[in-house]
Amino acid sequence: MFGDMMGMMGKLKETQKKVEETKKRMDSVLIDESSTDNFLKVTITANRKITGISIDDALLEDKEQLEDYLILTINKAIAKATQIQESELAAVAKEGMPNIPGLDMFK
Incomplete structure (x- = not known):
């Protein structure tokens, strides 16, 4: 039993390191x-x-239009970045999770 626990703890530490590397x-x-x-x-x-x-x-002549463009474009970029980061981190977490009965949230 303790061998399994030690193995799982080692696997979790390895996964944590991979998550940090991915970040x-x-x-x-x-x-x-x-x-x-x-x-x-x-x-x-x-x-x-x-x-x-x-x-x-052309956008420098209309402050309000420039602000609107900035908000829309930056928000689209943030949404894409968030999606990429979440999928990369989920893949690392799924790969490194030990097989613990009842904890199959990443499968």
Whole structure:
């Protein structure tokens, strides 16, 4: 019984390490998102850190329109980044979970 527990604890520690490595790797995964007319482009990491914004000169003349574009485009980029990060972390967690009866939430 204790051997199984020690094995499970080791597996959990290994999984935790893989999760941390995956989180760090997500800093290098870049997501590009654009407005529908490509006047605004945002680059964000899978950890939801903005790394770049490109604004067409046409948007600089209308502050309200620029703000709307920023909100919409950044929110789309964040949604994509969140989806990528969650799926990557879920895959690592599923792979590393020990087979504990009754705990099959990742299957």
